[in-house]
Amino acid sequence: VQLQASGGGLVQAGGSLRLACTASGGSFRRLTMAWFRQAPGKEREFVAAIRAGGVSTHYDDSVKGRFTISRDAAKSMVFLQTTSLNPEETAVYYCAATSTGILSTIRQPTAYGYWGHGTQVTVSS
Numbered sequence: 001v002q003l004q005a006s007g008g009g010l011v012q013a014g015g016s017l018r019l020a021c022t023a024s025g026g027s028f029r030r031l032t033m034a035w036f037r038q039a040p041g042k043e044r045e046f047v048a049a050i051r052a053g054g055v056s057t058h059y060d061d062s063v064k065g066r067f068t069i070s071r072d073a074a075k076s077m078v079f080l081q082t083t084s085l086n087p088e089e090t091a092v093y094y095c096a097a098t099s100t101g102i103l104s105t106i107r108q109p110t111a112y113g114y115w116g117h118g119t120q121v122t123v124s125s
Contacts (some may be wrong), residue, residue, distance in 0.1 A: 001026035008119030020096030032101030037091035
């Protein structure tokens, strides 16, 4: 499975961005998809995930109510709509996928076997 993330950029604090990730080379409908982010000098952290079928979504507490993850099975794409961004959320945002989708590990980077190259999100103050 190959993942290609896009949609990052420079935005002012309080602004919004819509990130997109296109998957190819696998059965998208069976994949649990997620977004992680990594700021300079920090560990990669979970942002949101959506399980195969698109019914079940999961968010880090820090983004609940501000970010929305969704998927389009017909296009093999997953999206992350971000709102009310703050400068501390400046990071490279990564799209990830796994064919297992075990709930107990859904927030752990090690649960995902497929990663895209990431897209830079910079939030200015």
